[in-house]
Amino acid sequence: MKRLASALLAGALIFGGSTAIAAPVQASPVVQVMAAKTVKTAVTSHPKSLTAVQGSTVKFSVSARGTSLKYQWYKKAPGAKAWSKVSRATSRTLSLSKVSTTASKTQYRVLVTGRAGKVYSKAATLTVRKAYKPTITALSTYSTITGKPRAITITGTHFHDVSRVYVDGIAVGFKKTGTTKLSITVPASWLEEKVWITVASATGKSSKAFTYFTPLSSGDRADYLFDLDWMQRNMGAPQAPVKAAYDAAVKYIKSSGAHEEAAYKQYLIASNAIDYTYLIKEADAASVEYGEMKVEHEKALRSGDTAAAEFFKGLMEDWTWIRDTCKEDAAKALGNIRALGGKIG
Known part of the structure; x- marks a missing residue:
């Protein structure tokens, strides 16, 4: 029998004159099942303490290694004895919006749970300070020549949270030095104009005027002074109450x-x-x-000279018109001085 079995496995059998070929017997494959490696749960990067402005959004985060990790954040308010769960805080990042100063000094930590254990992170502290409204008190210079940019320093208070600086509504880059100074470059303008420099934060803004100007040419200066000298020689020198305005104007033109x-x-x-x-x-x-x-008119009336009386009456009316017109024009000139910023007195 053993010999027959060997022949069947090894070769051909003849059935009714036909030959059948037996396939070789193959061994079943070996399947190896490897057990999944479980990584021990550990925190690799702990949450960091933060300082935030009232009303802003802050984020704490943690990094950890392990298998099938889950997260749960906890907090402990100042003076509290126990930690409490933060509702719906089950990811590696904790986001807190519109933080209040009442939450200042609250501590936060996270429990990381995996197959190979659980571990708490170190605690991080949130400090919340009040928001400051910026105020500009001075500009290092209030003007620049047209066609040229100008580097200036903005001095003020509460620049802690300044996030934007504008020149007439256009944002410009800035450098902050502490909480009282900002440095900017005012872009060039080809127009003589007054613009507004504005610093802004989430809690407010403050502005100061800045002027672009063209220097007075020597030719224009000479023309202005020549005209004024000619007017004085032909019309007389200014007197009170406009002399001070005149003197200040001439002094500026000469500067x-x-x-x-x-x-x-x-x-x-x-x-x-x-x-x-x-x-x-x-x-x-x-x-x-x-x-x-008027005296001549009265004389003519007393003498009965009607024609002379009428003549002098006409002259009285002419001088009345001249007097009143001059007074009206003088009032207009005084108004012009005031409107242009001249001192009266």
């Missing part, structure tokens, strides 16, 4: 730092001061002439 647009305004102040003084003198002279014509 080396005079701006083109500002100098023109000062020229108008000075010329209006001369006009005012001249018109007041003309009004006074017209009053004197009126008085003289």
Whole structure:
């Protein structure tokens, strides 16, 4: 039998004259089942303490290794004896929005649980301070020449949380030095104009004016001074109450730092001061002439000279019109001086 079995396994059998070929017997494959490796639960990076501004959002995070990790955050308020769960805080990151100063000094930690144990992270402390509204108190310079950028320093208080600086509504880069100084570069402008420099935080903003100017040319300065000198020689020097405005205007025009647009305004102040003084003198002279014509008119009436009386009456009316017109124009000149910023008194 053993010999027959060997023949069947090894070779051919003949059945009714046909030959059958037996396939070789193959061994079943060996399947190896490897047990999954379980990594011990451990915290690799602990949450870090944070300082935040009232009303802002903060995030604590943890890094850990292990198998099938789960997270649960806990907190302990100042003065509390026990830790309490943070609701719906089951990821590796804890996000807290609109934090309040009442939450300041609260501690946070996370419990990391895995197949190979559980472990708490170190505690991190949240410090919340009040938000500060910034205030500008000064600019290192309030102006720059048109066509040129200008580096300036903004001085103020409560710059802790400044997040944006604007020049007339356009955001510019800035550098913060402590909580009282900011450095910016004001971009160039080709126009003589006043713009506003604004610092802003989440809690408020503050602004100061800044001016672009064109220096007064030597030719324009000479023209202004020549005109004013000619007016004085022909119309008289300004007197009170406009003399101070005139003197200040001329002093500015003569100064080396005079701006083109500002100098023109000062020229108008000075010329209006001369006009005012001249018109007041003309009004006074017209009053004197009126008085003289009135005397002659009365003489003519007493003498019965009707024609002469009518003649002097007409002259009285003329001088009245001249006097009143001069006074009206003088008042306009005074108003112009005030409108342009000149001092009256």
